[in-house]
Amino acid sequence: MKLAEFTDKHIAFREEVREFARKELLEESTQIERKGEFPWHIINKIKERGWLGVNFPEEYGGLGLDTTSYIILVEEIARVCASTAIMIAAHVSLACQPIYVHGTEEQKEKYLITLARGEKIGSFGLTEPNAGSDAGGTETTAEFVGDKWLINGSKRFITNGTIADLIVFTATQDRTKKTHGISAFIVEKGTKGFEPGKEEDKLGLRGSITSELHFEDCKLPRENLLGKEYEGFKVFMETLDGGRISIGVLALGIAQGALDYGIKYVREHSVNGKPLYKYQWVQKIISDAATEIMAARHLIYHAAMLKDRGAESVTEEGAMAKLFASEVSTRVCSKIHSIFGKDGVTRKYPLERFLRDTKLMEIGEGTSEIQRIVISRQILGR
Amino acid sequence: MDWMGLKEEHKLLRQDIKRFAETELGPQVSETDKKGEPLIASMKKLAEIGGLGILVSEEFGGAGMDLLSLIITLEELAKVSPSFALCVAIHNLVGDTILSYGSTELKKEFLSSLSTGKIIGGMAVDTMLHPVTSDGKRERLIVNGTFSDIFGFSMEKEEKKQFVVLKSDKRLKEEKEMMGMKSSGICSFKPNEKEIIERNTFTIDSPDNFFAKMRVLFAGVACGISIASFGHARSYSKERYQFGRPIAEFGMVRIMLAEMASKANASEMLVYQASQESGILDREIASIFAAENSLYVTDKGVQIYGGYGYIKDYPLEMFFRDAKVLEVFSGSVDYRKVLIGKLLTS
Numbered sequence: 204m205k206l207a208e209f210t211d212k213h214i215a216f217r218e219e220v221r222e223f224a225r226k227e228l229l230e231e232s233t234q235i236e237r238k239g240e241f242p243w244h245i246i247n248k249i250k251e252r253g254w255l256g257v258n259f260p261e262e263y264g265g266l267g268l269d270t271t272s273y274i275i276l277v278e279e280i281a282r283v284c285a286s287t288a289i290m291i292a293a294h295v296s297l298a299c300q301p302i303y304v305h306g307t308e309e310q311k312e313k314y315l316i317t318l319a320r321g322e323k324i325g326s327f328g329l330t331e332p333n334a335g336s337d338a339g340g341t342e343t344t345a346e347f348v349g350d351k352w353l354i355n356g357s358k359r360f361i362t363n364g365t366i367a368d369l370i371v372f373t374a375t376q377d378r379t380k381k382t383h384g385i386s387a388f389i390v391e392k393g394t395k396g397f398e399p400g401k402e403e404d405k406l407g408l409r410g411s412i413t414s415e416l417h418f419e420d421c422k423l424p425r426e427n428l429l430g431k432e433y434e435g436f437k438v439f440m441e442t443l444d445g446g447r448i449s450i451g452v453l454a455l456g457i458a459q460g461a462l463d464y465g466i467k468y469v470r471e472h473s474v475n476g477k478p479l480y481k482y483q484w485v486q487k488i489i490s491d492a493a494t495e496i497m498a499a500r501h502l503i504y505h506a507a508m509l510k511d512r513g514a515e516s517v518t519e520e521g522a523m524a525k526l527f528a529s530e531v532s533t534r535v536c537s538k539i540h541s542i543f544g545k546d547g548v549t550r551k552y553p554l555e556r557f558l559r560d561t562k563l564m565e566i567g568e569g570t571s572e573i574q575r576i577v578i579s580r581q582i583l584g585r
Numbered sequence: 586m587d588w589m590g591l592k593e594e595h596k597l598l599r600q601d602i603k604r605f606a607e608t609e610l611g612p613q614v615s616e617t618d619k620k621g622e623p624l625i626a627s628m629k630k631l632a633e634i635g636g637l638g639i640l641v642s643e644e645f646g647g648a649g650m651d652l653l654s655l656i657i658t659l660e661e662l663a664k665v666s667p668s669f670a671l672c673v674a675i676h677n678l679v680g681d682t683i684l685s686y687g688s689t690e691l692k693k694e695f696l697s698s699l700s701t702g703k704i705i706g707g708m709a710v711d712t713m714l715h716p717v718t719s720d721g722k723r724e725r726l727i728v729n730g731t732f733s734d735i736f737g738f739s740m741e742k743e744e745k746k747q748f749v750v751l752k753s754d755k756r757l758k759e760e761k762e763m764m765g766m767k768s769s770g771i772c773s774f775k776p777n778e779k780e781i782i783e784r785n786t787f788t789i790d791s792p793d794n795f796f797a798k799m800r801v802l803f804a805g806v807a808c809g810i811s812i813a814s815f816g817h818a819r820s821y822s823k824e825r826y827q828f829g830r831p832i833a834e835f836g837m838v839r840i841m842l843a844e845m846a847s848k849a850n851a852s853e854m855l856v857y858q859a860s861q862e863s864g865i866l867d868r869e870i871a872s873i874f875a876a877e878n879s880l881y882v883t884d885k886g887v888q889i890y891g892g893y894g895y896i897k898d899y900p901l902e903m904f905f906r907d908a909k910v911l912e913v914f915s916g917s918v919d920y921r922k923v924l925i926g927k928l929l930t931s
Contacts, residue, residue: 335891337827360892404619404897406887406905484919537880540909541917545710545726548764548910549773555764558909562884566891572837 206504209271216272220279223252232284233553235410236560241366242410245287249280249321255294256319259303263311264319270445274452274507281456282463285560286410288456292449293362294318298325301371301387301442305430314369314389326363327446328372328416329439331356336573338373338439339381343418345374345388350425352388354418357400362567364414365399368392371442372416373435385435389427396421407559444518445510446568451503451525454532454564458496461532461557465489465539468552479542488542492535499528519581526574529564536561588857590653598654601634602661610665614768617668618903621760621767624669625732628676629702636673638700640681646697647680652798652860656805660853663809664816667907668768670809671914674802675728675769679706679737682748682795687787691750695735707733707753709774710914711796724773726914730757731770739789740776746792749776750785765906766914797868800915804856804872807879807911811849814879814886814904818845821899822889832889841885848878866928873921879908 209217227248235242249255258273259265266272273295281288302315317323334340343356354374361370370390377384390397400415430438466489469479479485506520536558540547547554565571587596609627617624631637639655641647648654655677663670680699683691698704707729727736736757737750761771789795819842822833832838852875859871883905887894894901912918 330892333826335827336832337829340827403895406895406897406902482920482923484917484923488919533884537909538919541913541919544913544917548766548913549726550762550764555909559764559906562887562905563895565888566895570888570891572835572888575837 224283239409255321264316278456282460297327323368326367328358343374352423354421358416382436387429387435387438447521447525451528454529458532458535522577532561606665623770632702646700659805660809664813704734707736709738730772765910800872804875807875811882815845818886818889
């Protein structure tokens with residue numbers, strides 16, 4: 204499948220990632236998810252290629268490619284192993300990106316370079332037990348005492364939580380101000396008073412890590428504030444604008460991966476002496492899936508390319524892309540799954556993994572319902 | 586919602602099974618699902634209240650109740666543990682198949698032991714799609730396989746559907762790793778024609794009826810999954826506060842709840858009705874409707890729970906996986922729709 208607007212460079216990069224995924228990930232992907240262990244050796248290989256900073260300027264340790272290339276990277280990895288892909292997505296779009304956009308020159312020098320080179324792993328802490336869809340309900344507090352920030356509170360459902368060397372997170376300076384009381388900070392692993400907590404036992408993406416974070420009288424230097432005081436909401440809203448495209452493309456990659464297996468399966472298997480692909484009920488599933496995937500791909504790359512062309516905001520396009528792609532992917536995985544019959548529910552084929560993995564895409568970085576609110580606000584106003 | 590066809594005996598049975606499910610299965614379900622352990626001891630306990638021989642006549646030690654009673658039982662069990670309900674469905678179906686089609690000798694040998702839970706029966710689930718494996722044999726999935734004493738499977742012989750009952754052996758101990766229904770002791774099995782003993786083989790005169798019955802039982806399990814998932818999501822939506830109020834007050838959540846309730850209730854009504862009709866078409870339509878709706882309802886249930894729907898600390902994660910396995914066990918929905926379309930036009 205081709206997109207009309209891909210440059211030769213994009214196509215070459217896609218080939219490179221695809222080859223990598225096939226050689227290094229394909230065989231192991233099922234084991235990665237089943238064992239539920241973080242695939243460090245794979246991440247190290249990805250790091251060696253510079254892909255953990257794919258879309259950041261070379262002066263900041265990146266490869267200097269565009270957003271579209273980053274999206275290509277996530278799609279091709281997710282197509283084979285979504286656990287690995289979400290780790291990359293959280294690192295690049297939720298940790299590197301806000302530092303790149305909102306960080307001071309010193310912060311970029313100090314943090315972004317090591318993150319983009321993959322020497323350190325990043326994470327983003329926004330969600331809390333009582334602040335999910337409603338980030339304005341953030342309860343983690345930040346007080347400026349003496350010459351330091353004093354942080355108290357807990358985060359939950361944080362991708363890369365226990366493995367991150369560095370976490371961008373939000374805390375409120377004034378709960379009465381809701382979203383306008385929030386500021387963003389950077390905390391490094393090992394800081395006194397900061398401890399990653401319990402890892403979640405999840406439906407899918409079990410090769411990736413999702414954990415709690417705890418702050419107890421954690422003191423951070425003044426310069427660990429990211430962006431301006433009381434502007435944390437702006438920091439994470441802008442971060443999520445881009446993050447949504449990442450989650451959308453994760454869903455797209457998973458759906459494409461499921462379709463890849465589906466096509467292979469219906470070609471190789473027969474029922475009552477007739478190849479599966481010659482049945483109309485199978486043709487309907489495959490053609491609907493391919494069409495929906497193509498539509499999702501257009502929405503996602505459209506949003507990414509707008510960003511590359513300097514669009515001021517991709518809020519609406521990103522939300523639409525994520526909403527559509529994540530719902531398409533659940534539908535596609537479930538339908539392809541049903542062609543496989545019992546082979547779809549046993550672990551003989553990876554189909555069952557694709558379905559479990561993709562369900563998160565309708566939830567993470569804003570549920571489908573929140574995407575609908577974001578989109579309607581863009582269209583109808585507040 | 587109470588269906589008007591329910592008799593007093595059905596309502597009493599429901600209360601009994603509900604109590605059993607909540608007290609006996611409730612405390613174990615989460616751990617056994619994580620570990621993939623079947624609840625064998627609980628099956629023996631269910632036998633004490635007559636749950637293992639519901640369709641079997643009293644002369645053979647059963648409860649002699651109707652199909653609707655079995656469906657209600659499965660539904661109530663599935664509301665707590667779909668895996669356990671599947672085990673009970675299959676066990677009851679083994680007894681019913683021997684009762685309906687087996688020889689007097691077989692009935693005498695197995696029926697009362699099955700009904701009293703002295704022995705447990707397993708059976709191959711037919712997915713209607715049996716891609717032939719590389720060694721030319723069909724791999725079958727046996728529910729209750731890892732712990733049953735006997736198990737049955739159907740096969741084609743001289744163009745007739747034969748049902749074979751075998752004693753379990755160690756080949757069946759190899760558990761199949763499943764995405765859901767993890768406490769159902771599912772394992773794979775490849776029948777070997779040589780070891781089939783004539784005495785334990787009988788013809789199923791009406792295979793379509795046999796499969797329709799199996800599927801309507803699975804539909805009962807699916808209804809339990811849907812109703813419980815809706816119930817959990819409704820409670821959660823009233824307790825979970827975001828933006829200063831329960832999420833139940835948001836329009837988009839209300840729409841999901843309304844859709845879940847209508848699909849769960851409509852499935853239940855249709856399955857109850859189908860249990861009273863002997864027509865294959867009614868049962869096929871009801872079972873496909875219930876299966877598709879249980880996927881929809883569990884999916885939206887996970888959605889309402891948000892992040893908490895994606896983790897094992899809350900029940901929706903399990904219901905979501907179980908619903909998918911159950912759908913597949915009844916046969917690919919689209920393939921079944923083609924068959925229903927054929928029945929509708931022939």
